[in-house]
Amino acid sequence: DAEITQSPRHKITETGRQVTLACHQTWNHNNMFWYRQDLGHGLRLIHYSYGVQDTNKGEVSDGYSVSRSNTEDLPLTLESAASSQTSVYFCASSESNIAGTDTQYFGPGTRLTVL
Amino acid sequence: TQLLEQSPQFLSIQEGENLTVYCNSSSVFSSLQWYRQEPGEGPVLLVTVVTGGEVKKLKRLTFQFGDARKDSSLHITAAQPGDTGLYLCAGDSGNTGKLIFGQGTTLQVKP
Numbered sequence: 166d167a168e169i170t171q172s173p174r175h176k177i178t179e180t181g182r183q184v185t186l187a188c189h190q191t192w193n194h195n196n197m198f199w200y201r202q203d204l205g206h207g208l209r210l211i212h213y214s215y216g217v218q219d220t221n222k223g224e225v226s227d228g229y230s231v232s233r234s235n236t237e238d239l240p241l242t243l244e245s246a247a248s249s250q251t252s253v254y255f256c257a258s259s260e261s262n263i264a265g266t267d268t269q270y271f272g273p274g275t276r277l278t279v280l
Numbered sequence: 281t282q283l284l285e286q287s288p289q290f291l292s293i294q295e296g297e298n299l300t301v302y303c304n305s306s307s308v309f310s311s312l313q314w315y316r317q318e319p320g321e322g323p324v325l326l327v328t329v330v331t332g333g334e335v336k337k338l339k340r341l342t343f344q345f346g347d348a349r350k351d352s353s354l355h356i357t358a359a360q361p362g363d364t365g366l367y368l369c370a371g372d373s374g375n376t377g378k379l380i381f382g383q384g385t386t387l388q389v390k391p
Contacts, residue, residue: 196377205289207368207381208323215377223378255322259377266311266330267377271322 167192171256171272179280184243186275188256195261197239198269199223199231201252208255214239215261246279253277282307282373286382293359294390301354301385303369310375312345312352317366317384359389 169190178184190197195216200208200223210223212231220231228250230242243250254275259267287302303312311330315323327336329345329352336343340363342355356363366386370379 198378200381205383207284207286207383208370208379209381210378213378257322261377266328266372268313268325268328269323269379271324273320273322 169256169258169270169272171254171275173275174273175276177278177280178246180246180248182246184246184277186241186243186254186256186277188239188241188272189237190256190258190270190272191237192258192260192270193236194258194270195236196259196267197233198257198259199229199239199241200255200257201225201250202255202274203252211241211254212239243277246277248279251277251279282371282380284369284371284380284382286367286369286385288385289383290386290388292388292390295360296358297389299356299359299387301367301369301387302351303353303382304351305371306350307371307373308349309371309373310349312349312369312371313379314343314352314354315368315370317368323366323368356387359387361389361391363387364389 172187198213199211214233256272257269259269313328314326317323332347332349334345340357368384369382
């Protein structure tokens with residue numbers, strides 16, 4: 166069965182360190198998204214990609230970067246982790262239906278703590 | 281900046297009661313989705329509405345998209361403990377495939 170996985174599931178790091186969160190999907194979806202979820206804010210879009218070599222900034226992209234070298238993976242990098250980036254991070258994917266009616270399939274999330 | 285406001289943010293009710301969750305915006309959306317999320321998991325799609333005034337039913341859940349496509353509601357009839365979770369509305373404003381999420385409504389149904 167197709168799936169979307171995230172690793173690690175839990176990560177503790179220190180302020181200033183570079184951290185990379187992995188996201189891998191076997192749906193063969195063109196669209197991939199990274200969100201962060203904080204209490205009272207729902208899900209906020211960090212970066213997204215419509216296909217290989219395409220990346221775009223979301224509403225809370227400062228301090229984060231992504232790259233898309235193949236269809237399956239969209240790793241999220243925190244260049245220099247800050248305590249404000251402590252959050253739960255979700256990766257999602259969807260087909261390339263730009264009509265906005267596609268289902269987004271979410272991974273199980275990565276809980277990141279920055280000390 | 282487009283926003284989706286959900287209300288209430290928290291709801292604790294007894295099994296068998298009815299409830300309605302609201303999702304409102306000042307912006308028009310081309311489509312609106314409702315997701316449900318359980319602790320430790322990612323959100324899962326419940327429904328997508330695309331036409332103003334559209335009503336969709338999923339067992340005891342009824343979803344409505346406002347005529348002007350700026351708001352939506354989720355009504356649960358005879359809530360059960362299995363309905364407990366976080367309910368999120370999400371809208372796509374420009375057929376981009378990119379979603380804006382509301383803050384979520386945490387529902388607790390007590391037996």
